[in-house]
Amino acid sequence: MTFKVMNPGLFSTMQDAGRFHHQAYGFSPSGAMDYRAQKLVNKLLGNDENAAVLEMTLHGVTLEVLQDTVVATAGAEAKIFVDDETYAPGVPIRLIKGETLTIGKAEKGSRIYLGVAGGFDVPEVLGSRSTHTRSGIGGFRGRTLKPGDVLKSFDDAFQSHGKKIKSFEEDAVIRIIPGQQYENFDDEARKKLFGSEYEITKDSDRMGFRLSGPELNAGGGHDVLSEPTQLGSVQVPKNGQPIILLNDRQTAGGYARIATVALADIPKLVQKSPGETLTFEEIDVDAASGLYKEELVRIDSDEYFEPLTDFTSLRRKSALKISKLMGV
Structure with missing residues (x-):
């Protein structure tokens, strides 16, 4: 004991x-x-x-x-x-x-x-x-x-x-990859997503972060056939307010997914608290994969440590x- x-x-x-x-x-x-x-x-x-x-x-x-x-x-x-x-x-x-x-x-x-x-x-x-x-x-x-x-x-x-472990200084920019239903959203919704601040609401937990900000309308439909979810999926239900799915997420979901958070930015994201704001930056799959590999190398090396x-x-x-x- x-x-x-x-x-x-x-x-x-x-x-x-x-x-x-x-x-x-x-x-x-x-x-x-x-x-x-x-x-x-x-x-x-x-x-x-x-x-x-x-x-x-x-x-x-x-x-x-x-x-x-x-x-x-x-x-x-x-x-x-x-x-x-x-x-x-x-x-x-x-x-x-x-x-x-x-x-x-x-x-x-x-x-x-x-x-x-x-x-x-x-x-x-x-x-x-x-x-x-x-x-x-x-x-x-x-x-x-x-x-x-x-x-x-x-x-x-x-x-x-x-x-000892170094102290971290993190910004509020979260890099995201266009999601499975990205094409369901028109140019106006995409401009809002990448040109606005979104606040993490008090209704956020280990299942997901609920965000509050400019409404994202999916002209192609918010409801889709249920599909497997993944860490960082950004779902948009009918109210147009994004939800970022996290570790205790449901295993399948039926809301349009406009984006997915790059794995390299998950540690930065989950250390944010309700009331803090985020902005999003678009990257592609290859860039996100490269960033994650670099992050794993930094963790495995001594880069995050100091004497x-x-x-x-x-x-x-x-x-x-x-x-x-x-x-x-």
Whole structure:
């Protein structure tokens, strides 16, 4: 047993890279919305890149530490508290049994990822440890965390690589590829899509982002035969307001799809919060494919890391335990 949940935050679930090859049977892929953050925090801790992490939305959790371990966060930036000490995001932090770990509210971005050495130990369902709350499968009992939940991790000896995750500066431009029903929309609708700002509404979640902005009319019809959906599909229902489908999306949909978000821009997109605005830029399939390959290379390399110059977070276990025994 590694942690006991004292405060579960707003919407905290276990996620890995996702549940694939089962959409034909109606199972959503789920998985970490910010795939880059999930991979980077695992890489920092020396875990398998697919290891389960804790995804927190807008506000983090408070955990009682039940055994010595090492953790780190990635994604949205939030202050980290270990008892009375404060630590920065993106650095490995050694925890000692009996301490309290608190992840604060997201100050830049909206989704915080907590990784633990070895990865969180939750059951695999259809090849994934990801939570899908609507169907109640995967992760920790198929649901968000609650007070009193006890979380386990796989045993793993952490070896510091002397690195930290860089801070990200992101713009609000989302690159999109014309979709399957792009021709259903006239020139006026296309000009609106690429020449206007769209606001993320409060009705957005892991299933999709609902946008508010200039109405997009599909002269060729908003309703189409149901087709398989994909991550980043931009559907336009009869009200003309776009919906970007995300990780917990339905597996098939019957609304005209005007575009699809380039995979390379998904991490930037999902770190936006309700009330923020987006603009869209058109690219083609080849360009989107190239951008995604470049992003995967950056993740696999050390481009998103920088030297760890302050080793305060990698506290010596023996010194800490002596201090606690002495009450220092």
